[in-house]
Amino acid sequence: MTGEPTMQYGKFDSVLVANRGEIAVRVIRAARDEGIRTIAVHAEADSDAVHVSLADEAHLLPGTLARDTYLNIERLIDIALATDAQAVHPGYGFLSESAEFARAVLAAGLVWIGPPPQAIEALGDKVKARAVARSVGAPLVPGTSDPVSSAAEVAEFVEAHGLPIAIKAAFGGGGRGLRVVRDASRIADELESATREALAAFGRGECFVERYLEHPRHVEAQLLVDSHGNAVVVGTRDCSLQRRHQKLIEEAPAPFLSDEQTTTIIESSVRIGAAAGYVGAGTVEFLVGADGMISFLEVNTRLQVEHPVTEETTGVDLVSEQFSIARGEWLRVPSTPSPRGHSIEVRINCEDPAAGFRPAPGRITVWDFPRAPGLRLDAGVETGSVVTEWYDSMLGKLIITGKDRRTALARARRALDEIRIEGVPTVLPLDRNILAHHDFADTFAVHTGWIEEHLDELVDLAGDDEAADSTLVEVPVGRDRHRIHLPGLAVLGDRAAEIKSRAVRSGAGIDQGDVAVIPMQGTVVRVAVSEGDRVEKGDLIAAVEAMKMENAVLAHRAGVIVGLAVAVGDVCSQGEQICRIEADSAE
Structure with missing residues (x-):
């Protein structure tokens, strides 16, 4: 590419952390361990966030939407230069896999703590990545x-x-x-x-x-490559427990792989990294079919959410390794370490499993975790933190390590029983049931679609936890009843019962049987109906994006669309009217 900026490797004593939440906290703490000055950035909604208070200094990104804040390349570079930052760490998500951002950082004379822009483009484009994998003989469907x-x-x-x-x-x-x-x-x-x-x-x-491989496992290799051409796979992970292709529980090393499968994954990963000119930390992902077939999936050219399970089972600090590689040093991990023990990571997402995993913004009134051997908490929130609807629903993750998989599972079950989070719903009740299920604990019969296959059973078992949730209100919508979280109830004491009662009596403004409503605060990204259209129960009416997830709004009854009140791009509140579905003679 004409005018391609050159990767810069060298010492730096200050870093701009171009992210938020849990990963910003993780990078800031690693930087401070090495005496590196940290500069945080934050949107208006994150002014009181944990990463803001931890950094040596923090600067506002005016606005709320991601495109105006954490995706605003020009503003991020301006802050980096104004604060004399010498390097930029992108974390994961947002701009972490943006070749454009990497080039802007390099063009500004800063150290980019990530792979070269050309490698991001070659591997971030899944079509090109498949071509790279094919060229080095990696297995492919x-x-x-x-x-x-x-x-x-x-x-x-x-x-x-x-x-x-x-x-x-x-x-x-x-x-x-x-x-x-x-x-x-x-x-x-x-x-x-x-x-x-x-x-x-x-x-x-x-x-x-x-x-599409049916019932595959999702296995990945943690790759490190220095600027001198040395490469190593630090370890493997299994990330098969997913819902809607979002990982919920991960573990390392990937269990129940043959030596031959492990060798194929490790050697293919190293060859893919070399062919793409990769430098830095990255993850090469594979699917392993029920018949043992392995197929290259993709490369994530950044740090992964689940990187702590590899750290806990290898003793390698992957963020510190990123800093070392960015300084131009030789790899400090000469070969794949032998795993020591077993580690499981449980993501703590602010979503309600009983309400279709709807994101549920609110204030965290209790954030209390057990302290015991083998437990690590990586989080971007604390008691009193406000969870907004604007960004990812993950609050943090609990990492549990034991001498073997059985011990790690036992510790994980105990830890999840002792955790107390109040004010907002989380997926932890579902996680408890997954860890107790014999398919996962005994036979490891899980795959990427396993949660969907068992979801009714898993959520039903979690029902007792939800029944005790003082923030949950059942609201009638026609003949159906929908559970909606009002997190503020948790801090209102005796007034909560009165508010609940009034909400149910009034339907929180949606007790009319013909009204279709926005299920959670978010942005309308699709309107599938027009005024006067006739719909059947279950037909798509609209799609709403909240916390990076697209949620379908389906017709709760058959009828004719009237009073359509939303359009694509509208930012709507929970319970806001989309339209009415009036009964007609065909119903």
Whole structure:
């Protein structure tokens, strides 16, 4: 590329942490351990966030939306230069896999704590990444060599290779912009949905298609490569327990792999990194089919959320290694370490499993964790923190380590029983049931679709925890009742019962049986109906994005759409009217 800035490696004593939440806290603490001055940034909604108070100094990113704040490259560079930052660490998410941001950092004369922009482009584009993997002989399932341009092109692929298929964002990850298609009649709708979500999340809507492996495990390799060409896989992880392609529980090392499978994964990862000119920390991800077949999935050109389980089982501080590589030093990990013990990470997401995993912003009134051997908490919140609807729903993660997998599981179950989080719902009740399930604990019969297959059972078992939740209100919508969290009830004492009663009597403004409402505060990204349309129960009305998740709003009854009150781009509050569905003679 003409004018490509040169990667700069060298000492630095100050770093701008271009992120928020748990990962910003993690990087700031690692930097302070090494005597590096830290500069934090924050949106208006994050003014009181933990990472802001931990940093040596913090600077405002005016606005609330991600595009105006944590995705604002020009503003981030301005702050870095104004504060005399010498390096930039992007964390994960946001701009961490943006070649444009990496180039802007380098062009400003700063050290970029990440891979070269060319490697980000080669591996961040999933189509190009597949080409790199293919060129070094890594295992692959069939897929398109370029992004698809139409539903017809997807249909042609299906005719040649069969169903199911996965439609994937070419410039993203984390499950956003990914749709699994098992019915050919759904191709057009799912391609449109994947494209729209990819565009909103990553600024690029291109998608490619590949055969979808049924019931695969998700296994990844933690790669480190220095600027001198030395590469090592620090360890493997299993991240199969996912919902909507978002990981919930991870562990290291990846259990129940044969020596041959482990060798294939490690050697393929090193070859992929070398072919792409990679430098830094990265993760090479694979799917392992039920029949043992391994297929390259993607490369995440950044630190992973689940990196602590590798740290705990290898003794390698991966953020410190990122700093070392960025300084131009030789790898301090000469070969793949032998794992010591076993580690499990449980993500703590502010979502309500009993209400379709709806994000649930609010104030955390209790944040209390056990202290015991083998427990580590990485979090971006504390008691009193306000969880906003604008960003990711993950509050933190609990990492549990034992001498072996059995010990780690026992410690994890005990720790989850002792945790107290109040004020907002979390997925911890679901996590408890997963860790207790024999498929995970005894036979390891889990796969990437396992949670969806067992979701009704897992959520039903979690019901007792929710029944005791003082923030939960049941609101009637037609003949159905929907559970909505009002986190403020937790701090209102005796007034809570009165407010609950009034909310149920009035339906919190939605007791009319013909009203369809916004399920959580968020941004409308699709309106699927028009005034006067007739819908059946279960038809899509709209899609709302909250905390980086797209949530479908379905018709709760059959009828005719009237009083349509929202449009794409509207930022709406929970309970706000979308439209009315009036009964007609066809109902």
